[in-house]
Amino acid sequence: MMNPEAGKYLSRSLRAFPASGAVLSALCVAAPSVGAENVAPSRVIEILMAPDPVDAHGDVAGVDIELRIGGLSGVPRERLLKMALQSGTDPMNGDKITDLVIADAKGALNVSTQDVTEVASQDRYWIPDRATSGQITVKYRVPFTTGKEQALSPQYKTYSGDGGFSGAGEALLMVPADSERSKVRVRWRLPSGSTGLSSFGAGDSESKLSLSPAEIDRVYFMAGRIGTYVQKSTGFVSGWQGKPGFDPLLIMTWTERLSREYGKFFGYVPDNFSAFARKLTANPNSGNGLYYGFVFTYSPENSGDPFKIKTLLAHEMVHSWVDSLDEIPGVDELTSSWFGEGLASYYEMVLPYQAGLFSSDDFLKILNSTAGRYYSNIKINIPNDQIAPGFWRDTLIRVLPYDRGALYFATVDDEIRKASNGKRSLASIVRPMLAQRRAGGKVDMALWLRLLHEQLGERGVNAFHAMLAGQTILPASDAFGPCFRRGNTSLRRFDLGFDTVSLSRSPMVIDGLKPGSEAERAGLKDGDIILEKFPQDSLQSDQNRQLTLSIQRNGAEMLVRYLPRGERVSTYLWEKVATCPSGKLND
CATH class of the missing domain: 2.30.42.10 (PDZ domain)
Incomplete structure (x- = not known):
């Protein structure tokens, strides 16, 4: 996703694999909750997208948007609708929309605005001066900046160029100011020669489940003269702006296979899964998680290695199921990045390998890039409570939740397997947590500690607190199965x-x-x-x-x-065992 030096967009995940170019995406937000999937929503939101034609330079000047919202009731002087002004330090479009008209069954609504700043965001709210009646209709235009290379920024932001436009709901849509779930329908009014995609499918489509406003923010849109790979039978949809340096069909078909494997492993196969790509020469091979999907960047000049792309996508895809712990009011979400980013960094290497989509050599490349960066990090023992204050200022601190987290979860997985004679694993903790979130329950530190104690007792809880305190994590030599063992080497510190x-x-x-x-x-x-x-x-x-x-x-x-290297220090890496009885970890 984005480069942290360019902005602080607290939403998704940082890539740990080294050769992928610029690696930071922002931190993960909550993965979709499906707890209300069997409850018929009282609210329906219809979104009509009408983008301008693609001009001679491959740009789209803007998009006209109409929202028809049924089941939303507004009262005088209370917040009715909202749109993002800023996420982290990145400006969004809430103050850039034009031609705004809000009406209900009685006619036009007079509204005032209120800008509210939270820990890592700023939103604009629209407040009516009277009670609303019936369906609410909202019309406005989102103009795009054209004629320039996409800036270093998260891929949620709107981008026009390379034959189309794209952006997430957060950058395009006004959404209800409450938290009630809605059925969402997307309709397109497209110029000749253009194609429209959303996270729900190609062309006119709709959500299978009801979505919260926060989930609508993570729905993605792309339209124009774009490349597409869509499989209605599996619900997989993908699109790309421009001409990637890799074979997009090869990457997207691989992604489709891995998304199904993730769904089976984590216990929920979504009706739709999406993948989008757009050019960002200044920061290629970075990505953002979406509502059951993700968007990633490429550069035509240096995106030819499919493995580099796959490692990025394997990480971003995990965030469609695994996110951070529930936020604590007043506490920076980065404090719990060890969980969401650590799990994503662990599973990105383990699950594709177990599914046969990464070779053992591929697995070792990712594992050793993580281990090498961790053990050569001069700030390896920085405690977790210093992660949030230093995250955006210091690259050595910024990578710790990913590297430390991945190796910590590898240790937990190994210890649970050994304690249960192979009958249980880390998944015995993760799957119940994800099931609880899908059911609408809390997924917080208390739940993690309870499930960890059930598997590893007080010793496991003490080891967890030691990890948070900055103790060096060292998985057992055979923590990654019988085909790999830990070895010693020396590496130069980053400097x-x-x-x-x-x-x-x-x-x-x-x-x-x-x-x-x-x-x-x-x-x-x-x-x-x-x-x-x-x-x-x-x-x-x-x-x-x-x-x-x-x-x-x-x-x-x-x-x-x-x-950019300094002193040489002793570190740990893993290597293959000559005689291997089994090439995979157990489930």
């Missing part, structure tokens, strides 16, 4: 060679250059101005990846290239 606070300034003026560092040897100097942001998280995992900085010195621009 930019200057004070990373420099990157949070505007302009990014280098300060605190380290004498004798690779950066100094390459010619960097204090006072140099870095002209372009760059992803750091992926750099940490790749021991041989060079960093090229575009800098300005005394008014002249130049490039400086060096290996």
Whole structure:
């Protein structure tokens, strides 16, 4: 998904695999809840999308939207509808819509607005001056910025270019201000030659389940002269803007297979699953989770390796089932990122391997990129309560919930298997938690601790608190099954060679250059101005990846290239066992 250096969009997941380019997506929000799936909703929302034609430059100027909402009652001077102004530090479209008209059965509604800021978002609310009557109709236009490369930002934001437009409900839709669930219908009025997709399918389509406003925010839309792969028999829908450097049909058919495997493993196969792709040269191979689906980015120049794409998608897909613990009011959601991101980072390597969609070599690549980055991290012992304050400021802290979390869950899985003689596993905790969420129940720390205690007793609970305190996690040599064993090696620590606070300034003026560092040897100097942001998280995992900085010195621009590495330290990696009785972990 997005690069954290470009903005703080607290919604989805950070990729741990090194070779995928820029790796941060934002943190995961709640996965869809299906607790109300058998309850007939009293509310129906019909969404009519009417995008402009694709122009000669491949852009779409905007989209006219009409919402028809039945079953929503408004009272005077209370919030009726809302739309996002900002998510994290990323501006959305709530203050950019034009031609707004809100009406009900009695005619036009006079409304006032109220902007409300939460911990990681800002929303605009529309408040009527009288009680509403009957169906509410909302009409407005969302204009798009055209004629420029997509910026470093989360893929929920609207983007026009490469023959179409795309964006999530959060960036496009006004939704009811309450939390009641609705049946959602999508209708398209398309120009000639254009195709319209949503998370529910191609063309006119509708949700099989009733959705909360938060879930409607995570529904995705893409339209224009776009590529598509849609399978009505399985409910799989996918689309892409532009021309990826990989074979999109190969990737999307693989994704369809893995989504079914995830559904079977986690205990719920959704009626629809979607995957969308759009170009982002500045930050390719990153992604955002959606309502049972995801969107990811590519660059035509460097997206030719299918494995790099698959590792990204394997991670993002987990978030369609597994999310963070329920939020605690006043507590930053990053505090529980060890759970959602740790599980996603663990299952992204294990489940595709068990399903035969990753080879043993593929599995080891992902495992060792995670282990190598974790054990060479100089901040490996930072406690969990320091993750939220340092997450956006320090790449070394930012990757800990992913790497530490993945290895912690590998340890829990291994210990449960051994304690139960192979009869139970980590899934014996995760599946009941997901079932409770689908039933509308709370999924919080108390539930995690109770289920953990049931499996591993007080020893397991104590080990969990030690993990939160920053204790180094070291899975057993055979924690990943009989075909792999732990070995020792040495790796160089990630080190930019200057004070990373420099990157949070505007302009990014280098300060605190380290004498004798690779950066100094390459010619960097204090006072140099870095002209372009760059992803750091992926750099940490790749021991041989060079960093090229575009800098300005005394008014002249130049490039400086060096290996961002420091001291060599002892670390752990896994390797294959010569004689292997079984290539898979048990379920």
